[in-house]
Amino acid sequence: MTCPWAKMENVEPVNFEEIMSEQVARELQAKEDKKYAEMFVPSLKQDEKTAPAEVLDSGVDDTCESDAVIARMLQMQFDKEYDENLRRTEEKYNGASKVSISFENYRRTPHNFDFESDSEQEEIIDIRDRRDWDRFDTLQRQFDSIPPCGYKMQNGLMVTKHDVTMSGRKNACKLLSFPPDFHTGDGENFDLKLSNKVFNSLKRHSQNEESRRQKVRDKKEDRATQEFGLDEYTRLLIYKIIQQEILDNVNGVISIGKEAVILHADANVNYTEGPLPPECAIKVFKTTLSEFKQRDKYIKDDHRFKGRMGNQTARKTVHLWAEKEMHNLKRLKNANIPCPEVVVLKKHVLVMSFIGENNKPAPKLKDAIMDETDYILAYEQVVEAMKMLFSTAELIHADLSEYNILWHQGQCYFIDVSQAVLPSHENAFYFLMRDCNNIANFFSKKKVSNVATPQELFKSITGYNYDEKKELLQLQETFKMKPHLVDKPGIESVFDFDKGWEKSKENLQTPKLVDAPLA
Numbered sequence: 263m264t265c266p267w268a269k270m271e272n273v274e275p276v277n278f279e280e281i282m283s284e285q286v287a288r289e290l291q292a293k294e295d296k297k298y299a300e301m302f303v304p305s306l307k308q309d310e311k312t313a314p315a316e317v318l319d320s321g322v323d324d325t326c327e328s329d330a331v332i333a334r335m336l337q338m339q340f341d342k343e344y345d346e347n348l349r350r351t352e353e354k355y356n357g358a359s360k361v362s363i364s365f366e367n368y369r370r371t372p373h374n375f376d377f378e379s380d381s382e383q384e385e386i387i388d389i390r391d392r393r394d395w396d397r398f399d400t401l402q403r404q405f406d407s408i409p410p411c412g413y414k415m416q417n418g419l420m421v422t423k424h425d426v427t428m429s430g431r432k433n434a435c436k437l438l439s440f441p442p443d444f445h446t447g448d449g450e451n452f453d454l455k456l457s458n459k460v461f462n463s464l465k466r467h468s469q470n471e472e473s474r475r476q477k478v479r480d481k482k483e484d485r486a487t488q489e490f491g492l493d494e495y496t497r498l499l500i501y502k503i504i505q506q507e508i509l510d511n512v513n514g515v516i517s518i519g520k521e522a523v524i525l526h527a528d529a530n531v532n533y534t535e536g537p538l539p540p541e542c543a544i545k546v547f548k549t550t551l552s553e554f555k556q557r558d559k560y561i562k563d564d565h566r567f568k569g570r571m572g573n574q575t576a577r578k579t580v581h582l583w584a585e586k587e588m589h590n591l592k593r594l595k596n597a598n599i600p601c602p603e604v605v606v607l608k609k610h611v612l613v614m615s616f617i618g619e620n621n622k623p624a625p626k627l628k629d630a631i632m633d634e635t636d637y638i639l640a641y642e643q644v645v646e647a648m649k650m651l652f653s654t655a656e657l658i659h660a661d662l663s664e665y666n667i668l669w670h671q672g673q674c675y676f677i678d679v680s681q682a683v684l685p686s687h688e689n690a691f692y693f694l695m696r697d698c699n700n701i702a703n704f705f706s707k708k709k710v711s712n713v714a715t716p717q718e719l720f721k722s723i724t725g726y727n728y729d730e731k732k733e734l735l736q737l738q739e740t741f742k743m744k745p746h747l748v749d750k751p752g753i754e755s756v757f758d759f760d761k762g763w764e765k766s767k768e769n770l771q772t773p774k775l776v777d778a779p780l781a
Contacts, residue, residue, distance in 0.1 A: 341370040430455025437461070440468050492523065496546055499611045500525075507533060508606055508613065509542060516623050521583075521680070522547045526621055527613070529605070541616035542605055543623075545587075547580045547680075549610060580610045587680035588612060590657060597655035599647050600675045617668050617675050624670035627704070632669065634709070640667075641705045641713065643674045645722070648697070652723050656741060657682045660693035663700040685741040695720055695728050 348365045356362040408414050413422040421428075433456040456464075503509055509527045516524040525544040584607060591614070594601040602614035618624045625631075627640065644667065651657050659666070660681045668675040683690050698716040705713045717728060726733045 345369050345371055426457075427455060430457060433458065433461040437464065440464075441472055492546065493549070496549075496611060499608045500544065500546075503606060503608060503611070503613060508538065509544075512544065513621060516543065519678075524623075526616065526623075538605060539603065539615035541618070541621070543602065543614050543616045545584075545612040545614060547584050547610040547612070549577050549580050577610070583680050584610045584612050586682075587678075590679040590682045593655040593657055594651070594676060594679065597650050599650055599655065600673055601679070602675070602677060617670050617677070624668040624675065626665055627667040627669050627674070628664040630669035636669075636672070637705065637708045637710050639672065640669065640674050641701075641710050644701055644705075645714075645719065647674065647676060648701070648719075649723050651676075652685065652694070656685060658685060658687070658690050658694045659697055660690075662697035664704045686738055690738065691720075691724070691728065691734050694723065698723075 348368060352363065352365045408421070408423050413420050415421075431454070434454040437456065500509075500512060504511070507530050510530050511528055513526045513528065516526050518524075523546045525546065527542045527544050529538040529540055529542050531538075531540065588604050588607045591601055591604050595603060602617055605613040605615065607613070616623070630636075632640065648659075648662070651659060657679070659676070659679060660683050661678060662676075666676065666678040668677060683693060685691075687693075695716065698719040702713055702716045702719060714722065720728050724734070724737065726737065728734075
């Protein structure tokens with residue numbers, strides 16, 4: 263066989279059956295390994311006559327059939343690694359300690375037995391050689407080296423515990439103990455020194471900042487609990503309602519609005535004083551006016567709350583707001599307008615019947631999935647309810663929209679009537695016109711046919727156009743309570759002059775008994 267790069271030797275012919283034999287293949291491999299071993303290890307050829315056959319075979323042939331030899335090799339390798347790890351641990355511990363220890367009794371091989379290892383020894387670094395100026399342990403050692411007398415001589419100079427350089431470095435270390443909110447920076451890569459004046463100034467600033475931040479945090483937490491309605495005082499009110507056996511448990515939050523938080527609760531089925539709805543909604547009015555600051559304009563002209571508005575706290579104003587919603591809901595219920603039924607009121611916590619089923623609230627009109635027929639039915643119900651609200655309940659919703667109407671089982675339910683005002687309110691017809699605009703715009707977007715314009719809807723409710731101011735003022739006068747009847751409960755707002763005149767005549771005809779004059 264010829265080759266352009268080298269001279270090739272002739273290959274000996276081998277029988278195919280012999281090649282398939284594992285024993286023959288092992289012998290051929292041993293011959294080839296022995297050949298290359300003689301080329302790269304010349305000394306091996308000289309020591310062939312003196313070396314044991316077992317050692318010679320182990321150096322030439324990587325495969326070893328003796329289990330005892332393999333076990334000894336593995337045990338030797340394990341002992342070598344174990345002792346090396348033990349040595350490194352011992353050197354590391356003794357390198358940073360003044361008291362040295364020895365693990366000689368735990369070694370698996372004698373100490374004078376040296377393994378040939380190609381791995382480099384790990385460099386042992388003493389922490390005293392480090393120059394991390396932001397670490398307190400190194401600098402503390404410098405202070406500890408000063409004797410109790412308070413000074414020491416170093417390089418012919420007196421060094422005291424008040425040394426400027428040492429104190430500056432110690433102040434820099436103390437700087438790292440400031441609160442995490444106070445950003446001090448990182449002084450690891452340079453020799454940072456702070457004078458006592460600078461350090462004391464930063465310390466006072468850190469304390470003042472932490473105190474101010476704590477006050478702000480507490481204020482924000484209190485404000486948050488008030489806005490979400492579930493502060494400690496509110497939880498106590500809910501607990502009292504449960505103690506009265508009106509409710510069994512409170513399940514969780516249904517929704518959070520601009521003025522209240524709605525919770526779901528289960529009523530007590532064994533309540534003795536009367537039947538209760540199986541599911542209740544707890545409306546917790548927020549005890550802050552930050553979300554709804556114009557509540558007073560809905561209350562000030564209401565004769566039901568005359569004399570109760572004035573310079574009072576925000577919490578008491580919210581109590582009036584909750585009471586106003588309770589009275590308005592009762593008016594709607596007496597007028598047969600679908601709405602939640604009032605269960606109990608405590609301060610700013612109003613418990614009502616739950617509109618929905620299986621802990622799932624009824625969707626608002628804007629979120630309800632409805633077809634064309636449902637929208638037509640809902641429009642007719644809303645218009646009829648607005649007329650009944652004005653004529654029978656003598657109320658104007660003042661915030662009626664698709665957000666304050668629930669759609670449940672083919673019926674519209676009216677909620678959030680705390681801002682509803684009487685027709686005698688100075689802005690009553692303005693609020694009514696705004697409600698008409700909201701209803702007309704919503705159902706027009708839903709492609710409901712024959713939707714009345716806001717002006718037409720307003721006239722169908724009041725009987726007058728919104729531009730007829732004089733007629734509306736006269737209509738408003740009919741709803742105003744007479745001054746001498748304002749504080750008397752249970753009296754209708756419209757005063758019957760004929761009945762009053764007949765009653766006054768009866769009082770004049772009643773004879774009076776007069777005592778006889780003394781003689």
